[in-house]
Amino acid sequence: MSSVDTKLEDLHAEVTAELPPDISVSDVTYEGPELVIYTRDPKRFARNGDLIRDLAGKLRKRITVRPDPAALAPSEEASARIRDIVPDDAGVTDLYFHDNTGEVVIEADNPGRVIGNRGATLQEITAAVGWTPEVVRTPPIESSTVSNVRDFLKKERDDRREILERIGRQIHREELASEEWVRITSLGGCREVGRTSFILSTAETRVLVDCGDDPATGEGPHLELPEALGAGANSIDAVVVTHAHLGHSAYLPVLFDRGYDGPVYTTEPTRDLMGLLQLDYLNRAEAEGRTPPYSSERVRAAIKHTIPLEYGDVTDIAPDIKLTLHDAGHVLGSAVAHFHIGEGLYNVAFSGDIRYGDTRLFDGAVNDFPRVETLVMESTYGGRNDYQTDWGDSERKLTDLVSSAHDRGGTVVIPTAAVGRAQELMLVLEEAMYEGTVPELPVYLDGMIWEATAVHTTYPEFLREDLRSRVLDTDDNPFLAPAFERVDGGDDQRASLAADGPAVVLAPSGTVTDGPIVSWLRHLGSDPDSRLVFVEHQPRGTRGRRIQAGRTEVQVGGEGGVGAAETLDLELGVETLDGFSGHADRQGLENFVRTMRPRPEKVLCVHGDERAVQDLSSGLYHDHNLRTFSPKNLETFRFS
Incomplete structure (x- = not known):
């Protein structure tokens, strides 16, 4: 035995x-x-x-x-009884019964009313019918992503149960190692923005934290190292993903392509958004004639192996490691990952990407932990001069730009990530039009932005409390404002809309490397009355960085030998508004560390250009008396 x-x-x-x-x-x-x-x-x-x-x-x-x-009561009888017990204002939309586990999934507009005070209604359901209820929210905006994930997991329920039982036995296995030590190896994301990936190792366990791509080149992390896949895919015991952006998650399916069969820990909205972004990643690669690093089947495998966690839950993920996720304030479901290793041996926190101050979407990042000896800290805006404009000032500048462009008959084109920044901008524009500070005009949501917004409305518990209340009120949901129009008709539709007059366009990609934004530049790039407005970090090597630096001639098309390359002469004005970033600026990063309880003993500054990580490392050392490091890729640090 x-x-x-x-x-x-x-x-x-x-x-x-x-x-x-x-x-x-x-x-x-x-x-x-x-x-x-x-x-x-x-x-x-x-x-x-x-x-x-x-x-x-x-x-x-x-x-x-x-x-x-x-x-168990028969499912038909149980269905009628459940509907009798659950209040009408819960808005039950569907019930799914799983005979093999005795679970019933209740989908409802208002899950809180299904749960009841301290779970009283759930207990009443089980007491009446025997089934164990699980509650999920009906998306206020129909979401094909959420529906597809739920339908897939429903179909794979039996297989997933076998996977979970096997993972459970691995987590609770007997510890075999006689030594005690902790190591962190950087596979990517050091002195660069993107392709973030680290191995957290103990004598007993290996955990991969994030697995992203480089937004400029599409390259993934150094997974060939012996610490990672070089020792075999299943030498990795667990994967933790801090958030869904491709710089942190794009290469996750590669693990399953290489034979990994273990768990992926993240939040529920990150699971759904990862699937959305990874499938779009494959579609764009195919459209550009590039060979993608994995198939859609591997995306589904990653979803099937994902174990969603709530913020604050302490979870065993290995015999010697407990994981707790905390709100990072960056994008929907983003997390600071805190690892408690051994019986009080060592504690490590990976910040992922953080925003320390509150935004319209989220509360600021959590930095209160039981213990942290080492912090692995993002440094995107860690440079000594990287101070962002006040959020309120950025909003006023945006509304002024929109009003001015409208008066000239021009359009404001904003390249933005589909997840996070786009929704922040939607809230600013919705309020400005409601209050009359900008004229009413269409706001075109291109690419994945509409679908990503639908996912946001599915998980309002991850949003700020005041916004959560509005999203749950179908008459006041700001994301359903009449100004927002979905663009899904391709290049011909964009050409027609560009000729229609003043508007605002939100379109991926945020770095102008590919995606719908390139099409909008074709149609509006020669219009001096229009404006291209950058609202997020433009990494070195990206087309966005070159345009931001003053380049007016840019080559587009011809990627992977597909289509003809052409040179665009940009005559539209170019502006940068840095206050909308989902990243903390230099002051925010320092404040996160300065007010962290307890303060870490060591800080590894990562996920930033070389200047940014070195500046932040130096600042934290001199101003806060911390031992700091600015690692290079492929470096290993040993602790304890």
């Missing part, structure tokens, strides 16, 4: 001893980080709401209780 089986036998006995004698336990097993208890008496479990909480506290594990099939 394996050590895991022995543990499960002991847990079965302990759980049975803790429960009242009238509640049976038919099986105890691991599914991912959770302990799953099967019982023939789910209704009795449900009538005592404190049982699960008390068990979880005593065993120090996340617990799910599921019924044996014999204890």
Whole structure:
């Protein structure tokens, strides 16, 4: 008998001893980080709401209780009973029953009303029908991404359960290593922006943190190293993704193409947005005649292996590592990843990308942890002169630019990432038109922006509280304002809209490397009455950086030998508004570290141009008396 089986036998006995004698336990097993208890008496479990909480506290594990099939009411009968129990204003739109696990997924407009006060309605459902309810939100804006992910996971439920059971056994295996140490190896994202990827190693475990691409070249991280795939794909025990942007997630499916079969930990909206961005990444590669590094099947494999976590949940991901995700304030679902290693041996936090101050979408990044010895810190705007314009001033400058362009008959074209920045800009423009500070005019949402916005409305609990309330109010949802128009008709539609008169265009990519923004430059680049407005960081080597630096002749097309290359003469004005960035500026980065509780002993400055990481490293050392480093790719740091 394996050590895991022995543990499960002991847990079965302990759980049975803790429960009242009238509640049976038919099986105890691991599914991912959770302990799953099967019982023939789910209704009795449900009538005592404190049982699960008390068990979880005593065993120090996340617990799910599921019924044996014999204890379940027939699904048709259960469906009618559930609809009787759940209040009408919950807006139940669908029910999905999973016989093999005894779970019923309830999709509703207002999940809170399905859950009830402290889960009272969920307990009532189980007590009435035996099924274990799981609640998901019906997207206020129809989202093909969310629907496709949910339908796929529904279809793969049995396979996913087997994956989770295998992962659970790996997490709870017996520790074999006799040594104790911690290492961080940089696979990408050092002295550069993008292709972020690190290996966090202990004597027992290897965890890959992020796996992105370089936005200028499309290159991925150095996965061939022995610390990564060079030792075999399944020498990696777990993957953690801080957020969905391609600079952090584009190469994740490559792991599954190379044979990785383990877990991916991230938040639920990051899981959905990763799928959206990765599939678009493949479509763009095909359109440009490039060979993509993986197929869409590998994107689905990554989704199937993803274990979503809530902010603040402490989760076992290996025998010697616990993971907690905290809000990073950068984009929807973005996280600071905190790792607690061993029994108090060492603590490491990876910032991912952070915004320390509040924005219209999000509260600022969390920097309060139980312990942190080493912080791996993004440095995108870490240069000594990288101070962004005040958010309010940036909003006023944007509305002035829009009003001026409107008066001239021109259009404001904004290259922007589809996830995060676009939604911030939508909120600014919606309020400005409502208050009359800019004239009413169409705002064209091109590429993935509409779909990404729909995903935002599916997860309002990840937004600021005031915005969350508006999104849940169908009459006040700002993302449904009449000014917003979806563009999905291709180049002919863009040409027609460009000729229609004043407007605002939000279009990927934010770095003008590819995507719909290139088409808009073809149609509006020669119009001196229009404006191209940059609102995010333009990494070296990108077309956006060259235009921002004053280049007026740019070559487009011909990528991968597809289509004819042409040179555009840009006559439209070019502006930069840096206050809308989802990244903290130099002051914000310093404040994040200065007010961090507890303060770290060491800081590794990463994810920034060479000047930015060295400036931030030097500043934190001289001004805050911290040991700092500005690693190069392929460097390894050993701690403890």
